């Protein structure tokens with residue numbers, strides 16, 4: 001079982017490859033079909049943001065294990081990083097209803113809710129790095 | 138939670154199986170009840186879909202591959218609904234929080250209004266003030282000075298809801314910061330106008346009517362700042378006339394003069410002060426006419442002042458299907474003897 005996939009995102013094909021890689025890894029890790037779809041959707045949204053707003057970047061998908069917590073956990077970690085324009089108003093974009101698509105629950109807050117852990121780091125003019133983890137139950 | 142996730146999943150399997158055997162309305166009724174249950178347990182649409190797929194695979198082990206795969210496709214399409222569902226939950230929590238905050242603010246605001254109406258032998262006073270939503274942009278105030286004169290203020294912040302309520306609290310402090318000694322209505326409005334002009338955002342407008350009743354001589358002095366005119370009822374003539382006071386809305390111009398008017402109040406006469414929520418009570422046929430309002434007050438004029446204002450409010454509220462469109466305040470001061 002491969003424990004990490006790195007996918008370049010520069011075109012819509014890249015988005016599809018990233019989804020595929022994430023789904024495969026999620027399946028191997030033992031996620032059911034609903035969680036596989038959730039992970040694929042989260043990757044999709046992050047990759048699409050890279051494609052739309054940063055032009056290019058990378059999605060890294062890893063198999064992770066947390067041995068430090070009392071009950072050891074396993075899961076999938078998604079890292080989406082780019083050297084695009086960055087997000088200056090992170091507080092705003094993490095509010096529901098900020099997305100340009102206007103869809104209820106879409107965009108970054110939606111990704112956060114699909115996953116168990118979510119962390120965003122972005123500096124205007126330098127780029128964005130978003131990390132999200134889904135744990136196996 | 139006694140119903141664990143897998144318990145609910147099993148239940149789905151059972152009722153689906155039952156339905157496929159009997160194919161009757163009872164089964165569908167159970168499905169509808171189940172649908173409430175999934176919402177209660179916050180199970181998202183894509184999850185419910187997977188219950189279905191799991192059950193079908195168990196019931197029909199050799200279902201065509203492509204039919205099975207079509208569920209993956211449907212699952213992907215349902216993801217958006219799943220995300221919307223979760224957003225809805227978090228928005229609902231947020232709304233509850235906001236509501237709790239507003240409730241606290243609303244009860245704080247209540248403390249800005251007088252706790253009790255002054256009791257004077259010669260006057261019968263009735264007051265009602267009801268916000269359209271939780272917080273009010275109407276304000277009223279009573280002062281009784283050392284000469285037993287009764288000051289009454291009614292103010293209406295243009296706009297409603299929270300911004301109006303914030304502005305209303307500033308009016309309260311502006312009133313409290315006025316000089317201690319008794320002010321004549323005109324002078325009082327001039328003072329207040331200065332405070333408002335300096336302290337309140339320029340896009341907020343406040344109208345006010347201020348009156349002072351001298352129970353020794355039964356004179357009512359009043360001035361207005363662009364406020365909705367009230368009424369004066371004369372018992373001897375049995376007529377209502379408009380209680381109008383010309384004056385600029387507060388906060389527009391720094392040095393504004395307010396003309397003072399005066400009435401000689403006879404026994405049984407009364408003064409009606411109101412906010413525009415009373416006259417802008419909108420019914421299906423449009424705003425109620427001031428004439429209609431007069432008729433309404435006339436109908437109850439023999440009752441104690443507090444009962445009149447309550448009855449008038451009830452009738453107007455009913456006319457609007459119990460949904461106020463604007464904050465509603467009505468004050469009646471009647472000379473008893």
Ligand SMILES: Nc1ncnc2c1ncn2[C@@H]1O[C@H](COP(=O)(O)OP(=O)(O)OP(=O)(O)O)[C@@H](O)[C@H]1O
Nearest residue numbers: 049050053054084086093099100101106107108128
């Ligand atoms: N990688 C990124 N680089 C720069 N800006 C970004 C990036 N990701 C998101 N943004 C900014 O954050 C905003 C919100 O993103 P989000 O994905 O939540 O919604 P959206 O992309 O506008 O709409 P939706 O995803 O619903 O189609 C975007 O409009 C964009 O301005």
Ligand SMILES: [Mg+2]
Nearest residue numbers: 045048049107
């Ligand atoms: Mg997006």
